[in-house]
Amino acid sequence: xxxxxFRETTxxxxxxxxxxxxxxxxxxxxxxxxxxxxPEHLRRHFxxxxxxxxxxxxxxxxxxxxxxxxxxxxxxxxxxxxxxxSPAELVPLLLAEADRAGLAVDxxxxxxxCAVAGKVPVAEAVAGRLVEEPPPGSYxxxxxxxxxxxxxxGERSPVARAPQAMREAAVWQPPxxxxxxxxxxxxDVELWSDAPDGQRTxxxxxxxxxxxxxxxxxxxxxxxxxxxxxxxxADGFPEDWDELPPLLRLNxxxxxxxxxxxxxxxxxxxLPVEHAVRVILDQTEVDPEALGQAARRSAGExxxxxxSVADRVSYVFYAGP
Amino acid sequence: xxxxxTAPRVVLACGEVRTSLLPALQALDSRAAAQLLGxxxxxxxxxxxxxxxxxxxxDTLTGVDCPLPSANGARVRVVGTVxxxxxxxxxxxxxxxxxxxxxxxxxxxxxxxxxxxxxxxxVEPLGKLPHEAVAEGVLNGGRHGDLDVxxxxxxxxxxxxxxxxxxxxxxxxxxxxxxRWVALPAEPGAGPSIERFTLAEDELRTVRLRVPEGTPGExxxxxxxxxxxxxxxxxxxxxxxxxxxxGAGAGAAGAPPARQRPRQRPGAGEELxxxxxxxxxxxxxxxxLWMPRARVTQELxxxxxxxxxxxxxxxxxxxxxxxxxxxxxxxxxxxxxxxTDMGP
Numbered sequence: 255x256x257x258x259x260f261r262e263t264t265x266x267x268x269x270x271x272x273x274x275x276x277x278x279x280x281x282x283x284x285x286x287x288x289x290x291x292x293p294e295h296l297r298r299h300f301x302x303x304x305x306x307x308x309x310x311x312x313x314x315x316x317x318x319x320x321x322x323x324x325x326x327x328x329x330x331x332x333x334x335x336x337x338x339x340s341p342a343e344l345v346p347l348l349l350a351e352a353d354r355a356g357l358a359v360d361x362x363x364x365x366x367x368c369a370v371a372g373k374v375p376v377a378e379a380v381a382g383r384l385v386e387e388p389p390p391g392s393y394x395x396x397x398x399x400x401x402x403x404x405x406x407x408g409e410r411s412p413v414a415r416a417p418q419a420m421r422e423a424a425v426w427q428p429p430x431x432x433x434x435x436x437x438x439x440x441x442d443v444e445l446w447s448d449a450p451d452g453q454r455t456x457x458x459x460x461x462x463x464x465x466x467x468x469x470x471x472x473x474x475x476x477x478x479x480x481x482x483x484x485x486x487x488a489d490g491f492p493e494d495w496d497e498l499p500p501l502l503r504l505n506x507x508x509x510x511x512x513x514x515x516x517x518x519x520x521x522x523x524x525l526p527v528e529h530a531v532r533v534i535l536d537q538t539e540v541d542p543e544a545l546g547q548a549a550r551r552s553a554g555e556x557x558x559x560x561x562s563v564a565d566r567v568s569y570v571f572y573a574g575p
Numbered sequence: 576x577x578x579x580x581t582a583p584r585v586v587l588a589c590g591e592v593r594t595s596l597l598p599a600l601q602a603l604d605s606r607a608a609a610q611l612l613g614x615x616x617x618x619x620x621x622x623x624x625x626x627x628x629x630x631x632x633x634d635t636l637t638g639v640d641c642p643l644p645s646a647n648g649a650r651v652r653v654v655g656t657v658x659x660x661x662x663x664x665x666x667x668x669x670x671x672x673x674x675x676x677x678x679x680x681x682x683x684x685x686x687x688x689x690x691x692x693x694x695x696x697x698v699e700p701l702g703k704l705p706h707e708a709v710a711e712g713v714l715n716g717g718r719h720g721d722l723d724v725x726x727x728x729x730x731x732x733x734x735x736x737x738x739x740x741x742x743x744x745x746x747x748x749x750x751x752x753x754x755r756w757v758a759l760p761a762e763p764g765a766g767p768s769i770e771r772f773t774l775a776e777d778e779l780r781t782v783r784l785r786v787p788e789g790t791p792g793e794x795x796x797x798x799x800x801x802x803x804x805x806x807x808x809x810x811x812x813x814x815x816x817x818x819x820x821x822g823a824g825a826g827a828a829g830a831p832p833a834r835q836r837p838r839q840r841p842g843a844g845e846e847l848x849x850x851x852x853x854x855x856x857x858x859x860x861x862x863x864l865w866m867p868r869a870r871v872t873q874e875l876x877x878x879x880x881x882x883x884x885x886x887x888x889x890x891x892x893x894x895x896x897x898x899x900x901x902x903x904x905x906x907x908x909x910x911x912x913x914x915t916d917m918g919p
Contacts, residue, residue, distance in 0.1 A: 265623035379617030385656065387688040388638035394657065394726040433687050475617045536689040539636055539656075541618075545693055562689035 269477045269543035273510035274551055275324035277314040278469040279307060280518035281357055283330045283462070286338035293347060298574070300355035303519045306570040307357060310517040318557060324509035328361040330465060333495040334369060335458070341491035341498045349504070360508035361483055367500020368464040369456050371481045377456045379475055380464050381445065385539045387432050406442040407533045408432040443530040459530035463538065466531060466567050468501075471512030471548060472540040483511045514552050514559045515566045522571040535564040583678040585697075587706040588758040588792045589713045590674030591725040592800055593732040594807040595751035600744040602666035602860070605630065611738050612661055626869050632661040636695055637727050640685065643677070643700075644717025647708040653677065655691045655698030657724060658792075659731045662800060665864055668807070671732035672800050673724045676792045677704055696792055698722070710757040714781045725753060747856035749811045754780040754803035758795050761785040767874065769881050772802070780806055784878070794872040801871050801879075805888055808864055812857055812895045819853050819902075851906050854899050862899070865892050 281303055288295060307327075314323040329348065338344075345362065352359050369377045389409045408431035431438035445460045467473050468481045484499035485506065492498055501511065520528070540563055552559040560566050597603065603611060608630035609620040618633035636656040643651050659673040674696065681699035691699070717723065732751075761767060767790065770783040782799060847855070867889060868876045882888050 260625065262623050262625060264619075265621050265629075267619070267621065375616065379615075382615050382617065385636045385638055385692060388640045388654075390640045390685075391720070392639050393641035393720055394637060394639060394723040394730075433685070476619045536687060537692070539692050539695060542693075542695055561693050562687060563693065564687070564689045 267477065267543065269474055269541060269547070270479045271547050272471045272479045272482075272512050274471050274548060275326045275509040275511075275513035276318055276515070276557060277310065277323060277325045278511065278513035278516045279310050279314075279325055279327045280469070280516065280520070281307060281327050281329050281352065281359060283332075283465075283518065283520050283524065285332045286336040289338060289344055289347075293351060296348060296351040297354060299521070300352050300357055302521075302572045302574055304355045304357060306519045306572060310519070310570065314515075314517075321555075324513070326360045326509040326511055326513065327358060328363060328469065328511065329359045330363045330365055332365040334364075334366040334456075334461065337495060340493045341495060342493050345491045345498075358505060360503065360505040361511050362498075362502045362504055363465070363468075363481075364495060364498060364500050365461055365465075366495075367481060368461040368468065371500045374475050374480050376468075376473060376475070376480055377446075377460060377464055380467065380473070380538060381460075383539050384534075384537055387537050389430075389432055403444065403446050403448075404442055405445055405534060405537060406440065407536070408434065408438060408440050410440075410442065441529060441533055443533055445534070459527050460534060462527055463531045463534035466516060466535060467538070467540060467563075469512060469516045470514075470563065470566055471510075472544045472563065474541045474544050477541075477543075514548060514557060515568065517568045517570065519570045519572065521574040524569075525571055528569055528571075532564050532567070535567065536562070538563065583680050584788055585676045585792075586679045586704060586760055587677040587710055588674065588786075588790075588795050589677075589710070589724055590672060590756050590792075590796050590799060591728045592670055592672040592754045592756075592796075592803040593725075593728045593751055594668065594670050594754070594803045595732070596745050596747070596749045596811075596860075597663065597667055597669045597741065598736065598743045598745045599741045600746060603663065603740065604666060607740055608663045608666055611735065611740055612663060614661070623870075627864075627866050628665045629870065630663045634658045634660045634695065635731070636692070637673075637730075638688070638691070639698060639722055641720060641722050642717075643698075643704075643709045644712035644715070644721040645705060645708045646711035646715065647705065649705050649708060651704055651709065652701045653681075653698040653722065654685050654701070656695055657698065657722075657727050658696035658796075659727050660796075661731055661735055664804060667860055668804055668864060669732070669735060670800050670804060671728045671735065672796050672803075673727040673731065674792055674796045674799075675722075675724065677706070677709070679704055679706070706759060710759050710783070713757050714755060714783065716755075725755065728753075746860050747811075747815070749807075749814070750778055752778045752780060752803065752807045752810060754782060754799060754806065756782040756784065756795070756799045756802075758784040758786045758790070761787050767878055769878050772882060774806075778810075786875075790874065791872075794875055798871050798875045798878060801868065802882070805865065805867055805892075808861060809888065809891060809895070812861060812892075812899075815853060815857050816895065816898060819850055848906055850902055854902055857899055858903070862896055865889070865896075 282299055311325055314325055349359060408429060411429045412427045429440040431440050443459055444457050446454050446456050448454050473480045481501050483501045483503040486502050486504050605622055609622060612620040612630050612632035614632045614635050621631045623629045636658055638656055640654045643653055657673050657675045662670045675698045676696060677698055677700060680703050681701055683701055767786040770785055773781045867879050
């Protein structure tokens with residue numbers, strides 16, 4: 255295997271590298287109802303985002319030690335949970351309102367691309383990489399409390415079985431956060447739900463976690479990068495969401511989409527979702543070679559990147575609807 | 576590598592391998608092997624055709640937070656992940672292997688889980704690691720509740736055996752073996768060495784290695800998979816020959832038949848002597864599997880030399896193969912001649 259004379263490509267792992275910026279700055283993550291609320295709603299959103307986006311840029315410049323930081327901006331539109339209008343109508347409106355606030359959207363993504371990008375079942379692949387946090391006392395058995403489709407940040411309350419419940423009338427046992435400091439903030443996240451016909455719907459936090467991994471350049475399928483940005487060559491935007499590439503590069507001179515770190519500026523109603531995202535990221539084993547590539551590249555340009563994937567993600571939650 | 580740059584040196588690597596015959600009448604071809612070993616939708620199965628057919632699954636991780644076994648009763652708590660993977664050789668021999676590495680020291684409290692997930696296959700001690708005592712403890716088997724790497728290998732093995740590709744009609748009877756191994760640091764400047772290879776009862780083998788600092792755990796697991804595979808072959812073929820009353824005529828008690836009769840040619844099968852019936856599956860399914868060091872890294876390949884010297888793995892294998900061939904040749908001679916030749 256270490257023989258340099260003879261090689262077999264199918265026998266060697268290979269992982270495609272992706273270009274990386276210093277920061278991926280998300281200018282919004284909006285649902286169809288936000289668009290339904292009209293252009294004024296978008297205008298207020300971008301006006302609120304602007305100062306925080308400037309602050310995030312300044313902080314990124316600080317970390318690169320004087321060099322020009324590579325920063326790309328992105329915007330995520332939900333077309334997964336509800337479908338509304340068309341790209342031809344919405345995208346120009348969105349870009350105009352961002353521009354009015356002095357913001358430029360480099361990359362536009364569709365949320366359904368985080369579920370399935372082209373033919374790649376991205377969400378399912380990430381679900382296969384979850385490694386549950388072991389509670390103390392785990393010595394090699396699979397966690398007995400595993401609940402399919404749910405992920406917690408600790409041990410759930412024990413479920414009293416019927417005979418026991420009759421004997422000791424419902425003595426409640428608290429759940430326990432594994433990484434708690436004295437007191438627990440226990441969170442149990444629903445990752446997906448299955449319809450009676452077997453159709454799986456991924457939850458918003460789970461797709462948001464996939465979105466973070468995409469922005470960190472850590473998603474791979476069989477070693478190949480997924481959710482690669484497609485250039486925007488057409489004049490306008492299509493009538494159907496499905497005809498819009500999952501990830502579109504609007505600005506041909508933009509810095510790379512993926513980055514060492516991410517920052518998202520979102521209204522504070524996203525707080526519970528993003529807490530769940532952190533719980534998911536903290537228990538997702540990403541491709542080790544993709545991690546290694548980011549680590550080597552950042553070390554090469556002397557930029558500190560946290561080891562832990564969840565720690566590469568940051569937020570600004572602004573007050574607002 | 577980012578995560579490894581500030582890590583304290585690894586002073587112990589441990590693992591356990593399950594080796595068994597794939598319970599299927601026919602060996603799996605490469606495509607079927609890739610299906611069997613595809614433990615993750617988004618990661619390729621590594622497939623190799625030289626010097627033999629071989630497939631290896633991606634690694635899967637199991638989180639642990641528990642004490643390590645130790646010979647002196649010290650209870651060292653560790654937190655981290657154990658890596659496990661499966662391999663299939665020539666579509667016939669299935670191995671499930673789990674391993675972990677332990678650095679000399681670790682933080683005094685448990686870190687957020689994301690810290691451990693970027694160090695796959697590493698468990699970190701809370702405090703200092705008495706590595707010699709722990710190595711001894713691992714080989715002897717721990718108490719209930721201690722980290723059980725064999726349990727993780729077992730879990731993966733069981734998971735694979737449930738695969739719908741398998742018809743559970745093995746062509747011969749055999750038993751799975753377990754090989755448990757530890758690797759401790761070698762003296763500075765010294766190369767890798769096998770300190771001890773023990774055949775214990777209950778199909779358990781233990782191996783104690785000394786390796787230079789920085790030897791990757793994956794390479795060690797690969798070496799031990801290779802040792803386990805060849806030890807399983809010896810064990811299994813010895814047992815097949817052991818169960819046969821050589822020189823007995825047709826119909827005498829042979830090796831216990833496999834649950835399912837071996838593949839037989841229509842018409843000819845029923846007349847085969849017991850010895851031939853017992854030996855034929857070995858020829859069909861096992862004899863071509865011997866290939867020590869096929870996938871052992873260059874640094875660790877010399878470790879085989881010690882086992883070739885004493886007890887002489889390949890020497891024993893060649894003797895066994897020769898015996899099987901001699902028996903089959905004898906039985907190819909029409910029996911009246913054979914009886915006369917074998918007279919006192």
